[in-house]
Amino acid sequence: MIPFSVNMRLGLWVEDLRMGLKQGLKAIAPLGVEAVGIDAFSSEWTPRTLTQSGRRDLAQYIRAKGAVLAAVRADVGGRRLADPAALDVNITKLHDALQLAAELGAAHLVVPGGYVPAETENEATVRGVLAEAARTLAAQAATYGTRVCWV
Numbered sequence: 001m002i003p004f005s006v007n008m009r010l011g012l013w014v015e016d017l018r019m020g021l022k023q024g025l026k027a028i029a030p031l032g033v034e035a036v037g038i039d040a041f042s043s044e045w046t047p048r049t050l051t052q053s054g055r056r057d058l059a060q061y062i063r064a065k066g067a068v069l070a071a072v073r074a075d076v077g078g079r080r081l082a083d084p085a086a087l088d089v090n091i092t093k094l095h096d097a098l099q100l101a102a103e104l105g106a107a108h109l110v111v112p113g114g115y116v117p118a119e120t121e122n123e124a125t126v127r128g129v130l131a132e133a134a135r136t137l138a139a140q141a142a143t144y145g146t147r148v149c150w151v
Helices: 021-031 052-064 084-104 124-144
Strands: 011-013 035-039 068-073 108-111 147-150
Touching (some): 021 052
Parallel strands (some): 035 068
16 A cells, blocks of 8 residues: 555635735634635735835734745736736736745745637637736746746
8 A cells, every 4th residue: 555645734815704814814823724825916905015024024924823825816807818908917917916926935826817718710819818928927937936826
């Protein structure tokens, strides 16, 4: 028989508690949650509004609550990366979120995939835009050592 072990942590998305980031982190402490995920674009802050000292404080606060930041979720909304008109803006937002994830020590950036069209001639342009966006984001992620997870 081959020995089998699983290295898993109990985790949750803090924003799913709908209590705000700091209150949510306080609420999870007694639950024994070991890993957390946070949203890069929340109602409280964005990567552009969170200063360097704010990032350090946030990382320290998460650790102080006994949790590890496992992932940062970056949902740019709308048709996400399938909208050629908003592609540059959305790639910039995702780059900011990727940098934030790396600076906070999160191993993963979770990106909701959004709209993926059927493979037809009419949708070839949109599929090309998605492929370009994926390549760009993967190249950026490699420089930060953070993994991009498309969901």
